[in-house]
Amino acid sequence: xxxxxxxxxxxxxxxxxxxxxxxxxxxxxxxxxxxxxxxxxxxxxxxxxxxxxxxxxxxxxxxxxxxxxxxxxxxxxxxxxxxxxxxxxxxxxxxxxxxxxxxxxxxxxxxxxxxxxxxxxxxxxxxxxxxxxxxxxxxxxxxxxxxxxxxxxxxxxxxxxxxxxxxxxxxxxxxxxxxxxxxxxxxxxxxxxxxxxxxxxxxxxxxxxxxxxxxxxxxxxxxxxxxxxxxxxxxxxxxxxxxxxxxxxxxxxxxxxxxxxxxxxxxxxxxxxxxxxxxxxxxxxxxxxxxxxxxxxxxxxxxxxxxxxxxxxxxxxxxxxxxxxxxxxxxxxxxxxxxxxxxxxxxxxxxxxxxxxxxxxxxxxxxxxxxxxxxxxxxxxxxxxxxxxxxxxxxxxxxxxxxxxxxxxxxxxxxxxxxxxxxxxxxxxxxxxxxxxxxxxxxxxxxxxxxxxxxxxxxxxxxxxxxxxxxxxxxxxxxxxxxxxxxxxxxxxxxxxxxxxxxxxxxxxxxxxxxxxxxxxxxxxxxxxxxxxxxxxxxxxxxxxxxxxxxxxxxxxxxxxxxxxxxxxxxxxxxxxxxxxxxxxxxxxxxxxxxxxxxxxxxxxxxxxxxxxxxxxxxxxxxxxxxxxxxxxxxxxxxxxxxxxxxxxxxxxxxxxxxxxxxxxxxxxxxxxxxxxxxxxxxxxxxxxxxxxxxxxxxxxxxxxxxxxxxxxxxxxxxxxxxxxxxxxxxxx
Numbered sequence: 001x002x003x004x005x006x007x008x009x010x011x012x013x014x015x016x017x018x019x020x021x022x023x024x025x026x027x028x029x030x031x032x033x034x035x036x037x038x039x040x041x042x043x044x045x046x047x048x049x050x051x052x053x054x055x056x057x058x059x060x061x062x063x064x065x066x067x068x069x070x071x072x073x074x075x076x077x078x079x080x081x082x083x084x085x086x087x088x089x090x091x092x093x094x095x096x097x098x099x100x101x102x103x104x105x106x107x108x109x110x111x112x113x114x115x116x117x118x119x120x121x122x123x124x125x126x127x128x129x130x131x132x133x134x135x136x137x138x139x140x141x142x143x144x145x146x147x148x149x150x151x152x153x154x155x156x157x158x159x160x161x162x163x164x165x166x167x168x169x170x171x172x173x174x175x176x177x178x179x180x181x182x183x184x185x186x187x188x189x190x191x192x193x194x195x196x197x198x199x200x201x202x203x204x205x206x207x208x209x210x211x212x213x214x215x216x217x218x219x220x221x222x223x224x225x226x227x228x229x230x231x232x233x234x235x236x237x238x239x240x241x242x243x244x245x246x247x248x249x250x251x252x253x254x255x256x257x258x259x260x261x262x263x264x265x266x267x268x269x270x271x272x273x274x275x276x277x278x279x280x281x282x283x284x285x286x287x288x289x290x291x292x293x294x295x296x297x298x299x300x301x302x303x304x305x306x307x308x309x310x311x312x313x314x315x316x317x318x319x320x321x322x323x324x325x326x327x328x329x330x331x332x333x334x335x336x337x338x339x340x341x342x343x344x345x346x347x348x349x350x351x352x353x354x355x356x357x358x359x360x361x362x363x364x365x366x367x368x369x370x371x372x373x374x375x376x377x378x379x380x381x382x383x384x385x386x387x388x389x390x391x392x393x394x395x396x397x398x399x400x401x402x403x404x405x406x407x408x409x410x411x412x413x414x415x416x417x418x419x420x421x422x423x424x425x426x427x428x429x430x431x432x433x434x435x436x437x438x439x440x441x442x443x444x445x446x447x448x449x450x451x452x453x454x455x456x457x458x459x460x461x462x463x464x465x466x467x468x469x470x471x472x473x474x475x476x477x478x479x480x481x482x483x484x485x486x487x488x489x490x491x492x493x494x495x496x497x498x499x500x501x502x503x504x505x506x507x508x509x510x511x512x513x514x515x516x517x518x519x520x521x522x523x524x525x526x527x528x529x530x531x532x533x534x535x536x537x538x539x540x541x542x543x544x545x546x547x548x549x550x551x552x553x554x555x556x557x558x559x560x561x562x563x564x565x566x567x568x569x570x571x572x573x574x575x576x577x578x579x580x581x582x583x584x585x586x587x588x589x590x591x592x593x594x595x596x597x598x599x600x601x602x603x604x605x606x607x608x609x610x611x612x613x614x615x616x617x618x619x620x621x622x623x624x625x626x627x628x629x630x631x632x633x634x635x636x637x638x639x640x641x642x643x644x645x646x647x648x649x650x651x652x653x654x655x656x657x658x659x660x661x662x663x664x665x666x667x668x669x670x671x672x673x674x675x676x677x678x679x680x681x682x683x684x685x686x687x688x689x690x691x692x693x694x695x696x697x698x699x700x701x702x703x704x705x706x707x708x709x710x711x712x713x714x715x716x717x718x719x720x721x722x723x724x725x726x727x728x729x730x731x732x733x
Contacts, residue, residue, distance in 0.1 A: 041224050041239040043067050043208070047246075048092040051099065054189045056151065056178035058090070058101050066090035066101060069210060072221035077520060077553070079228055083221040085185070087212050089129075091241065095248035098192040102129050102147070104212060106185030113215035113601045114149035114181070115630045117665040118673075119694070120169065123148050125555070125600035127215050129188065132158060134207025134235040135199035136290070136371055139407050140435075141332060142207065142235050143173070143197055149186035150633050151179040151668040158233045159332035160407055160435055167233050170321065170328045173197070174698040174730065178668075194247045194289075195254070195732055198330075198370060201289050204245050207238035215601045218520060218553055228476035229437075229445055236407050236437035251733040252286030256698075258728035260300045265721040282326060291370030296326050299352075299362040300726065306688045309677040311655050313644065315574050316499040322349045330369035333378035334399045336413050337431040337451030343466055343487060343498035345413050345429050345453055346397045350495055351382050354390065355420040361385040363392075374403040376411075384419065391422050395495060407435040413453075418494040423458030425494035444475050455492045463488030463502075463534065480510040489534065503539055504532045511547075523549040533571075541567045555599035564591040568616070577681075580651040582616050589614030593622075603630050609642070618648035637662050656680045669694040683712040684719070698730030 046067050052060035069089040074081045090101035104127070106112055113127050123146055130146040142158040144167040155175070156167035173196045179188040199206070211222040211232040225237030259279045266272045280298030287293055305323050312318050319341050322328060327348035336345050352362045365382035377400040386392035394417055401411025410432045418425035431451040439446040448471040455464045468485040489502035511525035527544040542564065549559040567588045574582045591613035598605045609624040624642035637660065644655040657679045664672040670693050678685040689705040704724050710717040 040237075041071075043069060043091065043239065043241050045241050045243045046092055048094055048099070051094060051097065051191075052092070052101065052189060054176045054178055054191050056180035056187060056189055058103055058187050058189065062092060063090050063101050066092045066099075069223050072212065072223060073226040074219060075211070075222050075226045075228060075230075076220040077218055077515075080226070083212075084217065084219060085212075085214055087129075087221065089131075089210050089223075093244060095246055096194055098133075098194070100131065100145075100188075100190040100192070102186075102188040102190070104129060104149075104185045104187065106214075108216075109181060109183060109185050111216050112149055112181060112186060114152075114186070115601075115603070115633050115636065116148060116152040117150045117633050117668045118152055118663060118671045119668065119692075120154055120172065121152060122169075123152060123154055123213075125215060126152070126213070127186070128213045129210065130213075130232050131208065131210040132233050132235065132238060133192070133197065134158075134238055135197050137200075137203050137205050137207050137240075138371075138374075138403055139207065139236045139238075140403065140409070141371075141376075142233070142238075143192075144169075144233050145175065145177075145190065145192065147177045147179055147188050147190060149179050149181050149188070151177065151188075153177050153668065156233075157328075157330070157332045158235060159335055160235065160433075168328065168331055170323060171331065172325055172328070176697055193732075195249050195252070195286075198286070198290050198292060199247065200371070201247060204243060206241045206244055207235050208241045209234075209238040215555075218555055227443055229443060229474075234437060236435070247289070249286055249289050252289070252292075253733040254282075254284040254698075255731045255733070256282040256284075256728055257731075258282075258300065258726055260724055260726040262722065262724035267718045267720060284329075287368075288370070288372075290372060291368065292330065294326065294329060294367040294369075295364070296362070296366075297364045299326060299365065305690070306675060306686075309657060309659065309679055309686070311644075311657060311679055311681050313576060313646075313655065317497075319497060320349055322347070324348075324352075326365065326367075327351070329367070330378065333369045333376055334380070334397060334413070336399065336411075336429060337468065338433055338447075338449035338470065339451070339468075341497065343453075343468075343485075343491070343493060344496040345427050345493050346399075346415050346495050347497040348380075350419045350497075351395050352384060353419070354387060360387060360390070360419075376401045376403070376409070390420070393417055393419075393422075395419055397495060401431075401433075405434070405436075407437060409433045415493070415495040418457070420494065421458075425455065425457045425492060427453060427455045427493050427495070429453035444473070447472050447474070453491070453493070455490075455494075457490070457492045457494065460490040460492055462490035464490040464492065466491045466493075466498075476513060478510075478512055481508065483507040486534075500531075502534050504530075504534065506530045506532075518553075520551045520553050520555070521549075525549075537569065537571075538567070539569050539571075541565070555601065556597070557599075558594070558596040560592070560594035562592050564593070564613070566591060576616075576648075577646075577651070577653045577655075580648060580653060582648070582650065585617075587616050589616070591615070591620075597626075600628065604628070605630075615646065616648060618646065620647075621645045634665050635663065636665075654680065678711065683710065685709040685711050685716070698732075700726075700728050702726045 048062045050062040052062050072083040086105040088103040092099040126148045128148040132142050134142040140160040144156040146154040155173050156169040157171045158167045175192045177190040209232050213220050224239040230237050262276045264274045283295040285293045354360050363383040367380045369378040379398045381396040396416045398414045401409045403409050413429045415427040433449050435447040437445050450469045453466045466487045470483040472481040485505040487501045491501050507529045509527040514522045525547040529542045531539040544561045545563045547561045551557045569586050570584050593611035595609045597607035605628045607626040612621045622644050626640040628638040630636040639660040641658045659677045662674040672691045675688045687707040691703040693701045706722040708720045710719045
């Protein structure tokens with residue numbers, strides 16, 4: 001199967017780039033069509049022979065020769081108005097780096113909001129500058145980079161089929177950035193290595209956009225695409241950097257050896273001790289500047305962040321995001337059908353984790369991803385070790401898509417392997433993804449997706465197909481969406497994710513936003529969803545009348561729904577908690593919820609969640625709250641607690657979850673994060689302590705300590721302890 005996938009990908013890549021469109025399709029013809037009236041701003045790039053020193057201070061003479069962007073327009077709060085503070089972005093490049101110099105002038109530098117220093121944290125409540133790069137100039141995909149006045153850095157992969165033109169922030173690239181605050185405001189310098197991004201060397205024009213956030217004014221200003229319908233990551237409305245040439249990726253090799261030492265003590269099983277030394281490596285090779293091969297051997301993910309603890313009170317499985325770097329590299333290539341979570345044909349989180357959630361060792365993996373002409377393709381093959389119940393096996397996925405029109409694509413996907421059983425499983429799917437960011441030349445966006453999938457599984461020979469279609473109008477004042485999805489009873493994406501099978505699913509919503517002077521925005525939405533079995537029986541429905549969200553000019557917010565009409569049909573008993581079983585039957589009930597919170601940019605912020613009403617044939621009340629304190633850029637703490645009080649004729653029970661995060665930020669390169677979590681269902685307390693020292697970008701030392709504690713019987717009994725250290729070093733050739 002894997003060889004068939006590889007041959008298919010090579011064939012479609014060759015066909016798409018050489019016969020159907022021609023090698024210059026993306027670089028010239030599509031660009032010419034998209035800039036019909038010269039509305040895209042252009043900037044002629046300057047090559048430098050004296051690279052600036054990246055120290056956060058714009059005092060290098062080379063910056064005086066840079067291309068400059070200084071015309072910014074508000075997206076918030078007064079769309080289309082001039083920026084209230086001056087911003088200058090300077091751009092230079094040489095064969096090895098793209099250099100970005102930022103001068104963010106501020107009339108009140110003492111009021112700059114910058115309380116984060118950690119890598120990859122959400123900076124939505126911080127002063128910051130973000131920019132996007134479309135290195136293939138295909139108006140669909142790209143890279144996202146962000147920095148704040150304290151040097152906190154964030155990056156991501158942009159894909160046009162993500163919600164709201166978003167980006168996957170889990171991706172970590174190697175790049176350099178530093179910031180400083182002074183009497184004029186703040187400044188930053190960034191250097192993006194050509195070895196970090198993929199690009200087509202035949203294309204001398206890159207898509208580019210940049211925006212600045214000024215939090216105390218709730219102001220966002222942008223170079224181009226400065227409407228609320230767009231984001232800085234909306235590559236369809238980006239400007240253009242011209243005259244980029246003679247770039248160097250060297251041999252295109254990143255060799256990343258690492259070693260993990262792990263000591264464990266299992267108090268629950270007689271105090272067993274274990275010590276493991278595990279060496280391994282990742283190897284990345286750019287076959288061309290646009291195509292990357294990645295090899296991982298003896299893979300270890302000791303440094304990956306832990307998941308937030310959740311208790312499942314539904315009939316359906318919980319979804320957890322991927323957080324492992326190897327799988328996040330070029331992850332957007334494998335996206336399919338515009339699907340965000342359900343039903344995903346491929347979810348890399350399934351690889352290396354057993355059905356009980358425990359880790360399964362990965363012997364090695366190979367991944368090839370890239371773009372050639374209008375074709376995007378990816379191939380991933382991973383070998384996982386066996387366990388007491390599962391055989392060692394190969395898990396593979398292949399994906400290819402062809403860019404058509406200006407922002408649309410058509411493609412297919414294949415998967416092979418079942419990570420949770422010893423049976424066989426494979427999947428084939430086809431999709432069409434449409435997007436138009438200037439519908440009827442109005443600046444409005446219209447997008448939609450159509451997909452079809454079929455699985456082939458041991459022991460399942462019934463209806464094993466899935467299809468879906470959706471159309472969305474995701475704009476600022478009016479927005480609406482309609483979905484239809486159908487999943488056969490035997491549809492089984494073993495390498496993907498699906499919540500349920502054997503149903504038709506219909507979803508629709510319409511929303512409207514107001515912007516009165518006394519608040520930033522008021523949003524109202526009506527939502528309805530229906531699930532009907534393939535035999536025509538009603539399974540579930542949900543109607544919100546209406547959902548509302550209001551945000552103040554200082555970014556405090558409140559949301560809720562005064563009336564949720566729910567209806568559920570159970571065709572078999574459902575155990576919602578130990579010994580509490582909901583019997584077969586039809587259940588109709590009403591619920592409501594109300595949440596509010598203060599802005600995260602405040603030194604002290606709070607949130608409160610409340611919901612209540614009927615639940616199955618009883619009642620459910622939830623009260624939750626959070627408290628955050630950010631006294632300085634070097635320390636912050638956040639605590640959360642939630643209580644579900646459920647009263648049913650079959651039995652009463654409470655579900656409590658508590659967590660606390662403490663973050664010590666010595667510098668943007670040295671951080672210590674402590675996460676504690678507890679719930680009364682598992683009756684366990686967990687502590688995760690994670691120190692990360694980024695010696696240089698790409699060279700990291702991690703020290704991780706995990707402690708589990710049994711809290712049942714009103715006691716605290718340690719059940720397992722684990723300490724591990726991992727050193728990884730990147731060698732670039």
